Amino acid sequence: MKVANLAQLTGVHRNTLRNPSSERLQGRMREMVQVISAATELTGDVDKAIYWYRNEPIADYGHHTAADRVLQG
Known part of the structure; x- marks a missing residue:
């Protein structure tokens, strides 16, 4: 996974990944x-x-993906 993709999935700036703590x-x-x-x-x-986490909308959560919900907190 590329740094930019990981940053997007975790909802942080890519430079934040340089500080793993x-x-x-x-x-x-x-x-x-x-x-x-x-x-x-x-x-x-x-x-x-992982495919499900990133791509499959969940009807009970407004058709957001699990990744969207994690980003929303």
């Missing part, structure tokens, strides 16, 4: 990993879970 970065990464881990357990495939 940033509380905001750590919080967003933790949330992202928790959701992807749960989806991996359900699907049995980490690639499918």
Whole structure:
């Protein structure tokens, strides 16, 4: 994954990724990993879970993706 993509997924500026101890970065990464881990357990495939996380709208959440919801807090 490119730095710009990771920054976008975590909702931080790409320069923030240079400071891995940033509380905001750590919080967003933790949330992202928790959701992807749960989806991996359900699907049995980490690639499918990541695809779902980034691309599949969830009707109960206003058709936002899981990634959108993590970014929104």
